[in-house]
Amino acid sequence: MRATVIGAGLAGCEAAWQLAERGVSVTLCEMKPKKYSPAHSYEGFAELICSNSLKASRLESAAGLLKHEMELLGSLLVRVAKENAVEAGGALAVDRKGFSDGVTREILGHPLITVVYDEITEIPEGEVVIATGPLTSDSFAQQIKKLCSSEYLSFYDAAAPIVSFESIDRERVFFAARYGRGDDDYINCPMDKAEYEAFHEALVSAESAPLHEFDQQLKVYEGCMPVEVLAKRGQDAIRYGPLKPVGLTDPRTGRRPWAVVQLRKENRAGTLYNLVGFQTNLKFPEQKRVFSMIPGLEHADFQRYGVMHRNTFLDSPRLLEQDMSLKKDSHIYFAGQITGTEGYMESAAGGILAGINLARKLRGQAPLILPADTMTGALVGYITDETVKDFQPMGSNMGILPPLSERVRDKKKRYGMLAQRAMDSLKAYLQEQGL
Template structure:
């Protein structure tokens, strides 16, 4: 029997397995694909990117950028593979979708301490275990989780369509990144006022695909279907995913009335996804409506947009900051959760919870005390928020409201917002470095003794 069992081969599960293996534990990583497929996955690769191919902004003036830098400093395998398979995406960490999955799969399969098991796990093992099965947990395992939690929450998530670049009319689009930040990495489809309102009209009146076991519209704000955004008012898209600010058309020198951005999705630059265009439109309707976008009149779709139900736990009543089920504190089996099941939203956030769970599952297997990351760090603050929040837990991304604020003035000068964000990042990273240094010193002392 392995020292640690990890169930689920997504980003969180792969990170958890890697961290436990790096701690010199034997690990079994269970992934049910391809034996049992899911409605959202298209391959059998580990860490398949189902929704967007972006891990978010890289700048340390953003919460997402800070989270990624913290993961790098903690030795995240997911971030290492992401950096190796990066594609042009301006200031964001865009990934070659298939190359990234292949890199993670290779890392897992080649690790001497990890055994990859391609079967469905239908029950919760008795030893140290990390469950990172995500929103598409199989029915058998979901039943056991529901019994454990006493309640299961959910929201609906969606993915954007992907098109072939060669089908885009190069005469009608232009290459640029907002405010010229980073490389000119986005294809921009400009719209004038008449085109924009005609598109909104078609979008809001298009036929939707039914959701299986539909109960009520419960969407995560960070992944809202584009037609839902449009339904909130005719101007909402212009201030959301179709915002033209900072994207002047080089042919006119002026900003268009609205713009649809396409982001590279593979290393070769043959596939592009529609940024912010998550949707639950029926597939024929997607082809009809999205082909009214200037430059996409003859678009060929490599993948249509889809919607699925995401499940997450009442972590604020169920888990500790180490991602361990609270009943484990009183002598129960050391059971941990990671990824979207914990109530975080986003690839990087899910990976972060996988790192915490993997490290602590390994420590439980060795009979060592669990570790809690400082709440001054973005990872520590995120894990604390989802496990202590009062009331109902809603899925959450990394954000600046989680970590300590920075002074508004420095040496008598008022700091700009980006400068304050930089100070917050500096404080968080300094605290993380201190924590890592002290933890390493303690580990060295224990090894000597």
């Protein structure tokens, strides 16, 4: 049994490790040190770029729950991260060099993994895991584009924030569709003139996040214009854009609001809503401060803040099966940030599943499709959910988990219950599978 893994980042290393641990001979292809992406500089595998933090460790947090699940699935990276941890309060932060060196040492030392240092410009024959990340080389990106045709995405982009449904103040908003056309699918946050002007002033004066050096020449499509950039075009620019109130009547007043912020359902379960037209490059604390001025979002729980960066990722809801294989070619699996999982550990978790499922396929076994109430299962469920139309990368967050059967108002208690349910569910599932 043989397989090729392309990319020795976090996802690629996990995929190669999981395959090799299951008796599959792996050829791991890595273009460093012959060629570096604009973001990479260290020759070791699993290089951390933007931060040395792998986020929270505590079980009752989304990031912590994800890492606990990964440990149950035999993660290499979580183990090496703990071996190279540095003091960071409740977060798992690592010595970057030590972490990369540790992963590299483990990969090079595995008897079933052979590393080829070269840029891959053609998709190899046979069983393949593609884990080339959001900065895939131009030549290989073209190969993926040919494979996936028009459904492949590769551009500079800005994404809008996402909030949890249960954190929206339903006393201050109303459900409606413009002109009463269709179902009342949108949550509408109405503003009067004074509220709008205060919001506009806060928006245009808010501080933007700095771009990475490799994003300095950032060019964004007009349809993805950051809302703060649009707002600076004039006092009423966004009121005639994403905040236009035309076709909407506030049932509490019987009149059309001065401006309206609309929220659209983000997932099938309706636990997440995104702010329509609110692509942004504001710093995260600024997003929290300014967007909490929107009526109904005063206490909103932001499950993902808006980001603006170069990204290369698949339209996974239309391209990938839940086992991480390509719908049109079951010999090819994808893993990591190229699938639309945002974050270091999220990327690695995708590598774990791609590696496990490819190994199981080679053994004639059914794939692991993790329960939807686990963080890993929910992430995969989100990126393969065909009802997600305007797909953007997603990281781990409690909002993608199915709600509890009972409503628990205390967030800490609710998160603890969600995490415990996830761990119990994963353990039971793995036991059913004989793992």
